[in-house]
Amino acid sequence: MAEIQENGNGGGRKKGKQKKITIRVDFTPMVDMNMLLITFFMLCTTMSKPQTMEISMPRKDVKDESEQDKLKASEAITVLLGKDNTVYYYEGLPSENYENTSLMETNFSAEGLRAYLLRRNASIATKAAELDTRKKNLEISDTTYNRELSELKKEKGAPAVVIKASDFATYTNLMDVLDEMLICKIGRYSIVDIEQGDLFLLKEFTKDDSYVVHQEVIEVYEEQ
Numbered sequence: 001m002a003e004i005q006e007n008g009n010g011g012g013r014k015k016g017k018q019k020k021i022t023i024r025v026d027f028t029p030m031v032d033m034n035m036l037l038i039t040f041f042m043l044c045t046t047m048s049k050p051q052t053m054e055i056s057m058p059r060k061d062v063k064d065e066s067e068q069d070k071l072k073a074s075e076a077i078t079v080l081l082g083k084d085n086t087v088y089y090y091e092g093l094p095s096e097n098y099e100n101t102s103l104m105e106t107n108f109s110a111e112g113l114r115a116y117l118l119r120r121n122a123s124i125a126t127k128a129a130e131l132d133t134r135k136k137n138l139e140i141s142d143t144t145y146n147r148e149l150s151e152l153k154k155e156k157g158a159p160a161v162v163i164k165a166s167d168f169a170t171y172t173n174l175m176d177v178l179d180e181m182l183i184c185k186i187g188r189y190s191i192v193d194i195e196q197g198d199l200f201l202l203k204e205f206t207k208d209d210s211y212v213v214h215q216e217v218i219e220v221y222e223e224q
Contacts, residue, residue: 077120077161079113079177080198082211083168087113087177088202103205108176117184120159127152128185153187160188164198166211 073092080088080103090103106112118125128149135145163177174191181189202211 075157075160077159079161079163080194080202081165081169081173081177082202083166085173088205101201103201114180114184117180117186121184121186124152124155124158125185153185158187161186163189163191164194166194166199166202
């Protein structure tokens, strides 16, 4: 509440002297109103849910390769992260002779790696876009959406991406690739250690000897 207090000497005030008025504003009700507003927003605001990402890592306790999931050459894609934010890929499984593997260079733009993955995953990406539209229009619940999307990613013929980062790659590069997996609706992808054969491919493609740390290992590999 506002109060107005008059200062002066009453009848003894001299003629022509301006009368002083002091205004006092009580902000106590504002405190109560702020607490009500804070309580209202706390109860009505939806808290952001943590975003998680499923990443398949290779099992080190399995010695027999026949016990692991084997990928078909037509489904496998290997992505290599190089230096200076470069990214490469080759299709199919790594052969015994890496020299017969065709390495391709791309980038992290929408016309680069994303466009390639969407082409390889066109059927599933189209169906996933329809699911997104149904969810946006509130035709299906979040639970139904997640279940149908998970089943969709497991369809036969869906590509499986193997991600390998060199010592020159950054964490940002790795996160960019993982983001592309989500955007392109890739259901099967994993992060594995880069092999000497992959470094050999990068060395031959870029003509950069820094990709090979142990030259004697490559010499043994070439002799085989």
